[in-house]
Amino acid sequence: MQKNAIFQSRLLPYALIAPQLAIVLIFFYWPAAQAVVQSFLLQDAFGLSTSFVWFENYQDLLQDADYFATIGRTFAFSFAIAFSSLSFALLLAVMADKPLRGGTLYRTLLIWPYAVAPPVVGVLWIFMLHPSLGVLARYLRAMGVDWNPLLDGNQAALLIILAAAWKQISYNFLFFLAGLQSIPRSVIEAAAIDGARPMRRFWTVIFPLLSPTIFFLLVVNIVYAFFDTFGIIDTMTRGGPGKSTVTLVYKVYTEGLIGGNLGSSAAQSVILMVIVIVLTAVQFRFVERKVTY
Amino acid sequence: MSLRQFCAAAATAAALAFTAASPAHAVTEIQWWHAMTGANNDVIVKLANDFNASQSDYKVVPTYKGNYADTMNAGIAAFRAGNAPHIMQVFEVGTATMMAATGAVKPVYKLMQEAGEKFDPKSYLPAITGYYSTSKGEMLSFPFNSSSTVMWINLDALKKANIAEIPKTWPEVFDDAKKLKAAGYSTCGFSGSWVTWVNLEQLSAWHNVPLASKANGLDGFDTVLEFNGPLQVKHLENLVELQKDKTYDYAGRTNTGEGRFTSGECPIYLTSSSFFGNVKAQAKFNFTAAPMPYYPDVKGAPQNSIIGGASLWVMGGKTAEEYKGVAKFLTFLSDTDRQVYIHKESGYLPITKAAYEKAKAEGFYKDQPYLETPLLELTNKEPTENSRGLRLGNMVQLRDVWSEEIEQALAGKKTAKQALDAAVERGNQMLRQFEKTAVK
Numbered sequence: 181m182q183k184n185a186i187f188q189s190r191l192l193p194y195a196l197i198a199p200q201l202a203i204v205l206i207f208f209y210w211p212a213a214q215a216v217v218q219s220f221l222l223q224d225a226f227g228l229s230t231s232f233v234w235f236e237n238y239q240d241l242l243q244d245a246d247y248f249a250t251i252g253r254t255f256a257f258s259f260a261i262a263f264s265s266l267s268f269a270l271l272l273a274v275m276a277d278k279p280l281r282g283g284t285l286y287r288t289l290l291i292w293p294y295a296v297a298p299p300v301v302g303v304l305w306i307f308m309l310h311p312s313l314g315v316l317a318r319y320l321r322a323m324g325v326d327w328n329p330l331l332d333g334n335q336a337a338l339l340i341i342l343a344a345a346w347k348q349i350s351y352n353f354l355f356f357l358a359g360l361q362s363i364p365r366s367v368i369e370a371a372a373i374d375g376a377r378p379m380r381r382f383w384t385v386i387f388p389l390l391s392p393t394i395f396f397l398l399v400v401n402i403v404y405a406f407f408d409t410f411g412i413i414d415t416m417t418r419g420g421p422g423k424s425t426v427t428l429v430y431k432v433y434t435e436g437l438i439g440g441n442l443g444s445s446a447a448q449s450v451i452l453m454v455i456v457i458v459l460t461a462v463q464f465r466f467v468e469r470k471v472t473y
Numbered sequence: 474m475s476l477r478q479f480c481a482a483a484a485t486a487a488a489l490a491f492t493a494a495s496p497a498h499a500v501t502e503i504q505w506w507h508a509m510t511g512a513n514n515d516v517i518v519k520l521a522n523d524f525n526a527s528q529s530d531y532k533v534v535p536t537y538k539g540n541y542a543d544t545m546n547a548g549i550a551a552f553r554a555g556n557a558p559h560i561m562q563v564f565e566v567g568t569a570t571m572m573a574a575t576g577a578v579k580p581v582y583k584l585m586q587e588a589g590e591k592f593d594p595k596s597y598l599p600a601i602t603g604y605y606s607t608s609k610g611e612m613l614s615f616p617f618n619s620s621s622t623v624m625w626i627n628l629d630a631l632k633k634a635n636i637a638e639i640p641k642t643w644p645e646v647f648d649d650a651k652k653l654k655a656a657g658y659s660t661c662g663f664s665g666s667w668v669t670w671v672n673l674e675q676l677s678a679w680h681n682v683p684l685a686s687k688a689n690g691l692d693g694f695d696t697v698l699e700f701n702g703p704l705q706v707k708h709l710e711n712l713v714e715l716q717k718d719k720t721y722d723y724a725g726r727t728n729t730g731e732g733r734f735t736s737g738e739c740p741i742y743l744t745s746s747s748f749f750g751n752v753k754a755q756a757k758f759n760f761t762a763a764p765m766p767y768y769p770d771v772k773g774a775p776q777n778s779i780i781g782g783a784s785l786w787v788m789g790g791k792t793a794e795e796y797k798g799v800a801k802f803l804t805f806l807s808d809t810d811r812q813v814y815i816h817k818e819s820g821y822l823p824i825t826k827a828a829y830e831k832a833k834a835e836g837f838y839k840d841q842p843y844l845e846t847p848l849l850e851l852t853n854k855e856p857t858e859n860s861r862g863l864r865l866g867n868m869v870q871l872r873d874v875w876s877e878e879i880e881q882a883l884a885g886k887k888t889a890k891q892a893l894d895a896a897v898e899r900g901n902q903m904l905r906q907f908e909k910t911a912v913k
Contacts, residue, residue, distance in 0.1 A: 420880055
């Protein structure tokens with residue numbers, strides 16, 4: 181068999197992928213490499229004094245109990261956000277999949293929240309649930325709930341999870357709806373003829389057939405919860421009260437940009453990068469095996 | 474647009490730009506990055522325009538760069554990229570970071586000396602310039618907008634609760650807050666913004682107690698935090714106790730809770746004197762601003778308060794000609810009438826003694842005595858080691874750490890003493906980290 185079936189020159193294929201490679205190198209690998217380099221340095225904010233400290237930044241982090249607490253918190257947040265957002269979106273999608281009057285309108289409206297930027301989501305939820313500004317907060321207080329996310333860490337965490345999950349529902353909904361519509365009707369009808377009730381049909385037929393979509397969304401949602409909740413946290417709680425809503429990304433931001441401690445911030449970014457690579461690899465290797473495509 | 478038309482248009486635009494950039498004689502541009510919005514932004518633009526109209530050699534170009542932290546980060550990033558602005562507005566807590574960056578900044582006293590501008594450090598209010606000067610009194614940055622903590626009072630609420638006098642001491646504030654709570658202000662007797670600024674930094678200065686060693690860091694970066702003393706612990710214990718029934722109700726780390734005063738929810742509210750603009754615009758009740766309360770059993774209290782706000786830093790690595798323009802601009806800003814104008818328009822404090830005297834002579838404080846409150850606090854006594862100012866590295870992050878610990882105490886997860894001990898310990902670690910990176 182001839183290998184160079186199309187290309188006459190040996191260089192042409194390289195020349196053709198060069199632009200793509202250049203983009204990947206300049207915009208992805210170069211900054212990532214810089215972060216790795218920076219993580220070995222101790223530097224003041226202005227970059228006037230720099231010393232090479234090997235792994236000191238990493239050592240400091242790994243000796244810090246606070247850092248491990250942040251890792252644990254970030255995972256808890258991610259799973260809570262992914263789980264609540266996925267399950268709610270699935271519920272909505274299953275309902276929207278039925279033949280409904282005005283179904284298109286209903287579907288369109290459900291997609292709207294996705295267009296809202298994370299910081300705006302934060303502000304919207306603050307208007308509802310801020311202890312002194314919030315409309316809902318007033319009702320909660322009137323009902324005797326001691327609602328004060330400014331001091332109660334669990335309530336603040338709940339607030340972030342709610343807002344972050346809410347924003348992601350539309351995205352998940354869209355994919356679930358597409359997934360549901362691609363399931364052959366005949367399979368569902370066959371199950372119905374065999375006497376399976378709607379709930380049983382859902383769990384034994386629809387849910388397994390939907391698993392590729394669920395798997396894909398799980399990956400996307402966890403990555404979302406890891407990185408894109410930053411805007412929501414920054415507008416709603418700024419990490420407080422205490423440290424109860426500081427996630428890994430937020431910590432990178434506060435220590436690097438606000439604290440001017442670029443070395444530690446870079447070391448944290450590198451660790452974060454490793455965590456996400458491992459997480460995605462694990463998901464693809466192990467979870468994917470159980471997924472029926 | 475065809476390609477030919479596009480090319481023609483581009484060529485014309487380039488030609489125009491070229492003409493614009495080469496006027497009859499060279500004007501030196503001076504970039505001024507700031508963080509002022511709304512009415513205060515108008516003041517900045519007017520100051521720049523007036524200066525540009527007053528002479529033809531220099532042109533000050535003000536640019537809004539986002540909030541204080543954003544502006545500072547933008548300036549630092551620009552410096553790293555080799556194109557820092559000439560003048561940068563930096564909030565007071567960024568002072569240590571800027572000061573540590575020898576070479577990145579040009580101290581104001583040196584600038585004035587080299588440019589041959591007339592400059593008398595004694596004509597400025599020491600309570601304000603002290604914050605931005607070395608321990609030898611050399612002015613490092615130029616104070617631009619300064620404020621201090623005052624206690625905003627809803628006078629109608631006091632009347633409703635039959636409180637005849639404005640509270641002066643903390644015990645009086647606590648008593649009055651309980652009365653106010655009983656009189657219908659059930660969700661918040663008193664509160665405040667900037668929890669660490671008010672309850673640690675100002676509290677310590679106002680009682681002449683150190684926040685940190687080495688004159689609160691003014692005398693060196695090897696300063697150690699000391700605010701877990703009996704006064705601060707007692708104060709936090711009081712707040713924790715009162716938080717339980719909402720006689721005091723925590724309103725967040727920054728100033729986002731200020732609406733609780735103007736809406737009438739919290740009748741006593743401690744925050745910056747620069748809150749005035751909003752109070753005036755929004756409060757539908759009679760109000761005033763009283764001096765911060767103090768603990769009468771602390772000997773010598775009240776001392777004097779310290780400032781908040783921002784100053785103008787001159788960045789390093791510019792040409793002598795550019796520095797001359799910057800120096801002229803700072804002289805222009807120090808002018809008495811101009812200081813009075815800034816004071817009246819923005820509500821920020823005048824920085825020269827002459828401007829303060831002039832505002833007083835004009836009867837500016839007769840109708841609005843509360844505008845003089847922060848000045849009276851700042852000049853209450855000759856500043857001591859503990860009340861001249863603060864200079865702690867990583868201050869923005871330090872405040873976050875202190876706030877975290879205070880929040881833990883208010884939420885009942887730690888005692889006041891444990892929280893402040895932890896705040897001191899964690900803060901010291903950060904100070905040591907800063908010391909390592911600071912340019913020697």
